[in-house]
C-alpha cells in the first residue's frame with residue numbers, strides 16, 4: 001500500500017470527501033458528551049457520530065457550537081430511530097434533532113435500523129425529501145445487510161451503510177455492495193465494543209510498529225477502500241491514541257493476519273429488532 005494511502009485522512013465517496021476517522025458517541029451522555037466532543041474536535045477529529053437514540057444530540061450540538069471549528073469543517077452524522085420511521089413522525093422528530101444539534105443541516109442522516117413495520121419506500125422517501133430541502137446533505141442506512149441494502153439502493157440515493165465492522169466480524173457482502181455502488185461503509189464498534197484491545201495477534205503486530213492493538217484494528221479498517229471508522233473513547237488520552245493511526249503501515253502479511261481473526265464472527269450488536277444478517 002503506498003504511503004500516501006495510509007496517510008490519507010479522508011475517503012472520497014460519490015465525489016464527497018469524508019474524514020475517515022470519526023468520534024463515536026454511543027453511551028456518552030450529558031456533560032460527558034459535551035466534554036468528549038469538544039476534546040475530540042480540539043484533538044483534530046472532524047467527524048462526529050451521534051443518533052437520536054443516544055440522547056446526547058443537545059450536548060453534541062453545544063460542543064460543536066462552542067468548539068470554534070467552522071461548521072463546514074465537521075462531518076456530522078446523526079440517525080433517525082427505527083421506531084420513528086413513519087414519514088410524518090420521522091420528519092417531525094428530525095426537525096427537533098436539528099434544533100437540538102444547533103445546526104441547519106447534518107452531513108449524513110441514517111436510518112438507524114431497518115424498520116419492518118413501515119415500508120422502506122416510505123421511510124426513505126421522507127429522508128430523501130429532507131435531503132432535497134438541504135437539511136441532510138446525504139442520506140443512508142445503518143445495520144442493513146447486503147440484500148436489504150440493495151433494496152434501499154433501488155428506492156433512494158443512498159450514500160452510506162453504517163455497520164458493525166472490526167477484525168472479529170467479516171463484512172464481505174456489505175463491502176462488496178459499497179464498492180459496487182460507491183457507498184461509504186462506516187465501521188461502527190471498530191474495537192468490537194472494546195474487545196480487541198487484549199487481542200494477542202493485534203498486540204504483537206502493534207508492538208512491531210510502536211502501536212496498540214486498537215490502533216492496528218483501526219489501521220486495518222481504514223486501509224480498506226470506502227471505509228471510515230468511528231471509535232468511541234472516554235478519555236483524552238484514548239481519543240488522542242485512536243486518532244494517531246496515520247503514520248504507520250501494515251504489510252501484506254500483517255493485514256492477512258488481522259483478516260484471519262474474522263473467523264470468530266463475533267457480533268456485539270444484535271438486538272431483538274435486528275435483521276437477518278449476511
Ligand SMILES: NC(=O)c1ccc[n+]([C@@H]2O[C@H](COP(=O)([O-])OP(=O)(O)OC[C@H]3O[C@@H](n4cnc5c(N)ncnc54)[C@H](OP(=O)(O)O)[C@@H]3O)[C@@H](O)[C@H]2O)c1
Pocket residue numbers: 023024025026027049050112142143162163187188189190191192193194195197214230231232233234235237238239241242269
Ligand atoms: N449504528 C449503530 O447501530 C451503532 C451501534 C454501535 C455503535 N455505533 C457507533 O460506533 C461507535 C463506536 O462503537 P462502540 O462505542 O460500540 O465501541 P468501540 O468504539 O468499538 O469500543 C469502545 C470501547 O473501547 C474502549 N477504548 C476506546 N479507545 C481505547 C483505547 N485507546 N485503549 C483502550 N480502550 C479503548 C472504550 O473504553 P472507554 O470508553 O472507557 O474509554 C470502550 O469500552 C459508537 O459510539 C457509535 O457512535 C453505532
